[in-house]
Amino acid sequence: MAGSSARSMRAISNILSILEKDLAGRYQLEVVDIYREPALAGVHDIVAVPTLIHEAPGLPRRVVGDLSEFDLVRSRLGI
Numbered sequence: 001m002a003g004s005s006a007r008s009m010r011a012i013s014n015i016l017s018i019l020e021k022d023l024a025g026r027y028q029l030e031v032v033d034i035y036r037e038p039a040l041a042g043v044h045d046i047v048a049v050p051t052l053i054h055e056a057p058g059l060p061r062r063v064v065g066d067l068s069e070f071d072l073v074r075s076r077l078g079i
Contacts, residue, residue, distance in 0.1 A: 007066050011050040014067040022079050054078075 012031060019027045034041040034049060044053060054061040054077050063076045 008050045010066040010068065011052070014070070015052060015073070018067070018070055018073055018077075018079075022074065 015029065019029065032040050034046060040046075044051075046053075048064045050064070050066065052063040052067060052073075054063075058078070061076055061078070063073055067073050
């Protein structure tokens with residue numbers, strides 16, 4: 001996330017909708033503001049925001065944007 005931009009806030013709302021519908025009570029979501037913690041952008045190779053990084057299980061997966069294409073997000077996350 002980059003600050004409180006409308007796009008970042010929409011991405012958070014969208015991913016929460018997906019997670020609550022498909023994985024209620026079985027997920028952990030951490031929101032990182034790269035304006036407040038810019039070093040994390042480099043650590044996680046973030047070049048565009050908002051970026052969702054799915055870390056476990058399996059290989060990390062990334063989805064960039066406001067996450068409004070729910071079927072695409074589900075597919076990329078394997079849910």
